[in-house]
Amino acid sequence: MYMMYVRNNMKKTLILDSNNLLYRIFFMNRARGTDVNTLLVFLRCVRSYVDMLDGVDDIIAVWDSRLCRGQPNFRREEVEADYKGNRDNETLAEAHVLDDEIQAAIEALGGVNMFPYRMEADDVIAWLTHQMTGNNITVVTVDQDMLQLINENVDVYSPIKKVFINNDNFVDQTGVDKKNFLSYKCLLGDKSDNIPGLTRVGKKTALKMIENGLEQELDGRPAEDRERYNLNYKLMDLSYGYKHHEGEVECYQEQFEKVGQSRLDKEEFKNICLRNKCFAITNKLDNWLSVFAGKITGANLVNLFSTLNNSK
Numbered sequence: 166m167y168m169m170y171v172r173n174n175m176k177k178t179l180i181l182d183s184n185n186l187l188y189r190i191f192f193m194n195r196a197r198g199t200d201v202n203t204l205l206v207f208l209r210c211v212r213s214y215v216d217m218l219d220g221v222d223d224i225i226a227v228w229d230s231r232l233c234r235g236q237p238n239f240r241r242e243e244v245e246a247d248y249k250g251n252r253d254n255e256t257l258a259e260a261h262v263l264d265d266e267i268q269a270a271i272e273a274l275g276g277v278n279m280f281p282y283r284m285e286a287d288d289v290i291a292w293l294t295h296q297m298t299g300n301n302i303t304v305v306t307v308d309q310d311m312l313q314l315i316n317e318n319v320d321v322y323s324p325i326k327k328v329f330i331n332n333d334n335f336v337d338q339t340g341v342d343k344k345n346f347l348s349y350k351c352l353l354g355d356k357s358d359n360i361p362g363l364t365r366v367g368k369k370t371a372l373k374m375i376e377n378g379l380e381q382e383l384d385g386r387p388a389e390d391r392e393r394y395n396l397n398y399k400l401m402d403l404s405y406g407y408k409h410h411e412g413e414v415e416c417y418q419e420q421f422e423k424v425g426q427s428r429l430d431k432e433e434f435k436n437i438c439l440r441n442k443c444f445a446i447t448n449k450l451d452n453w454l455s456v457f458a459g460k461i462t463g464a465n466l467v468n469l470f471s472t473l474n475n476s477k
Contacts, residue, residue, distance in 0.1 A: 181214075183227055203262075266441055
């Protein structure tokens with residue numbers, strides 16, 4: 166059971182690390198040997214997050230699919246090992262069979278899908294948190310890299326731990342101060358992305374190096390460790406990535422213009438659910454959408470209820 170996390174009454178934005186959510190659903194099904202409806206589970210998750218936040222003003226689903234194909238981003242160019250080469254792309258492709266339908270459903274519910282140009286979903290999410298400084302933002306992900314984005318108005322919800330990670334509990338949840346988190350990650354590397362850390366540096370050693378003074382500790386190590394640390398910082402700093410390639414930010418800005426303008430389309434949503442056999446939703450469509458609509462705040466609430474009433 167999750168616990169609602171309430172901040173102030175600022176406008177609220179829910180950001181979904183959509184590939185992350187999709188893969189969790191997909192691999193959970195494979196592990197259990199089940200064949201559940203991916204779209205149905207995805208939508209149920211989205212609704213549960215909206216409910217958990219007691220309403221949101223905007224939902225932004227961010228995906229890894231790049232709009233600029235055939236040109237690798239700088240991370241793939243600069244990592245000696247195959248960046249993310251430890252992932253089974255053939256298996257992952259199976260998880261994306263319903264991408265178009267999921268994305269259409271998000272838009273039919275009044276949300277917005279966003280995509281990187283050459284970079285990754287992490288970079289789009291970072292840009293959004295830096296852009297929407299007047300909003301309370303919750304990022305739903307299990308990706309530890311996102312924790313560097315946390316500030317007084319940005320928290321990360323871990324659906325596995327079922328906990329909001331924020332400024333107040335950051336040390337308890339991560340074991341390191343927020344100001345040192347990125348440096349800590351750079352020392353350790355990231356096995357999930359195939360980014361090596363410094364030689365013979367584990368969590369305890371990384372914390373000790375930070376405690377003793379990182380610059381001094383790096384000066385006392387082989388030159389290749391300093392080079393590795395500097396490269397890792399460049400690869401992992403989400404404030405850097407989206408600024409690297411020309412056209413990246415412009416691509417985000419163009420997509421961002423749709424945020425707050427989308428409206429619920431009951432008939433489109435119903436059709437998407439019907440053709441994907443989401444009968445658990447369509448059998449009680451008005452009830453399902455009313456619960457969803459009832460958790461949207463401000464002007465969107467009026468628009469959603471108006472759409473529901475007019476489309477009956």
